[in-house]
Amino acid sequence: MAGTDPIHQFVIEDMIPIHLGGDGTAGSGLNFSFTNSSLFMVLTVAAITTFVLLASSKRSLVPSRLQLSGELLYEFVANMLRSSAGKEGMKFFPFVFSLFTFVLFANLFGLVPYFFTVTSHIIVTVALAVLVMTVVIGYGFFRHGPKFLKLFVPAGVPGYVLPIVVPIEIISFLSRPVSLSVRLFGNILAGHITLKVFAGFVVSLGALGWLGWLGAILPLIMTVAITALEFLVAAVQAYVFAVLTSMYLNDAVHPSH
Amino acid sequence: MVTQAYAQEAVTPAEEHVTVDGTTGAVDATHADPTADTHATTEAHDGGHSDVFPPFDPATFPSQLLWLAISFAALYLLMSKLALPRVGSILEERKARIDADIAAADASRQKTDAAIAAYEAALAAAKAKAQGIAAETGDAIKTELATKRKAVEADLASKVTSAEARIAATKAAAMSHVDEIAAETAQTVVTQLVGDVSADSVRAAVAKASKE
Structure with a gap:
């Protein structure tokens, strides 16, 4: 129906309707339905869990390829967090690992044709970013109390500059969840739209006979190239999300720069 | 899609009315439920499709937030309680094994070094001893030779002097x-x-x- 509509891939469709509240009329109350988005969230979690559990099932001293890839993923995230937040930050390792793998697997799932991309919806990325900032602020105050506010007062800055520096620090802190969520959402959304537009050119031109087939070669090449690029973007955005999370967690662990 | 939805919407109330009017209560209940459902969902879809860009459609937010919370919480629990400790223990076991092996190899190497040192010391001692024995023996032989030669020389000298005396006597005679x-x-x-x-x-x- 919407074969070449680049927006159709983002449509959320109810699979198991669950409606709470409201007076029964359409649009009222809250829609908690199990949707195609929910399905791919669950699939993402299932895939990550299956992968890590399978990789660690044999527990062999000399790892197989599967076990090695699981260990590499583990060590990759562990090193990333350790280099950013230090040894004390390692208590957030399960959190950062879950974030990284969730975003990575969701992005990669999205590249499979007909699969829904969970991270292409801003509410998902905003929720993840807000979760990160909640953990940062919550742990920061829990661990350091009011001293956590030193985060906004860089050490060694002369007093007369503070009225300028402190608001800048506060604004930069507040803009973190925005940039964190919009970066991931924007990259994934734009990539998928571009991919769909070029793929749509191929279909549209292919319907025009032999001349169209000839003209479809260029968008086809573009589609292949953008698909490769999107694989890169999927991995890089997951990495960026996890690295920034690690750095923000570092602020919570060591607030005085 | 949009037109289809509208068409369905337009049809379903009419159908409902027909069934309510024309059939018994039991049949009406079974028939009305699914249509009411499709009615609600098509309307929700209708809103999402027609005016709002799907990622910005607030109607989908509660569902996404709920299922994200459920799935991410499940992921976090599975990772922190089950999966990551397993991988971590594998890595730790391997590290412990490698460290132990390296320590054992180091101990063996130190033993070897000690053995080599002991061997070399023994060799040096034996060499020194052999040299001492050789020198001692040489000295003993030398002194023995010297005494023997002296005795022989003295003997010879006395013989010479006696001979000389006899010659002198003979000469005098x-x-x-x-x-x-x-x-x-x-x-x-x-x-x-x-x-x-x-x-x-x-x-x-x-x-x-x-x-x-």
Whole structure:
């Protein structure tokens, strides 16, 4: 129906309707339905869990390829967090690992044709970013109390500059969840739209006979190239999300720069 | 899609009314439920499709937030309680094993070094001992030789001196006999020439001659 509509891939469709509240009329109350988005969230979690559990099932001293890839993923995230937040930050390792793998697997799932991309919806990325900032602020105050506010007062800055520096620090802190969520959402959304537009050119031109087939070669090449690029973007955005999370967690662990 | 939805919407209430009017209550209930459902969902879809860009459609937010919370919480629990400790323990076990092996190898190497050092010390001691024995033996032989040579030399020297003494004695004896011989010879010669001569006068003449 919407074969070449680049927006159709983002449509959320109810699979198991669950409606709470409201007076029964359409649009009222809250829609908690199990949707195609929910399905791919669950699939993402299932895939990550299956992968890590399978990789660690044999527990062999000399790892197989599967076990090695699981260990590499583990060590990759562990090193990333350790280099950013230090040894004390390692208590957030399960959190950062879950974030990284969730975003990575969701992005990669999205590249499979007909699969829904969970991270292409801003509410998902905003929720993840807000979760990160909640953990940062919550742990920061829990661990350091009011001293956590030193985060906004860089050490060694002369007093007369503070009225300028402190608001800048506060604004930069507040803009973190925005940039964190919009970066991931924007990259994934734009990539998928571009991919769909070029793929749509191929279909549209292919319907025009032999001349169209000839003209479809260029968008086809573009589609292949953008698909490769999107694989890169999927991995890089997951990495960026996890690295920034690690750095923000570092602020919570060591607030005085 | 949009037109389809509208069409459905337009049809379903009419159908409902028909069934409500035309059939018994039981059939009506079973029939009305699914249509009411499709009615609600199509309307929700309708809103999402027509005016709002799907990622910005607030109607989908509660569902996404709920299922994200459920799935991410499940992921976090599975990872933190089950999966990551397993991987971590594998890595730790391997690290412990490698460290133990390295330590064992290090201990073995130190043992080897000690053995080599002990061997070298023993070798050096043996060499020193051998040299000592050789030097001692050499010295003993030398002193023995020296004493023997001295004895032989002394023996030889005494023999030489005694021999010399005997020669001197013989010589002296010989020299003492020279006068007698000369006197006898002279007596014989004189006797041959002159006749008898007393031995005493001859001896005196010889002595006189030998003195001149």
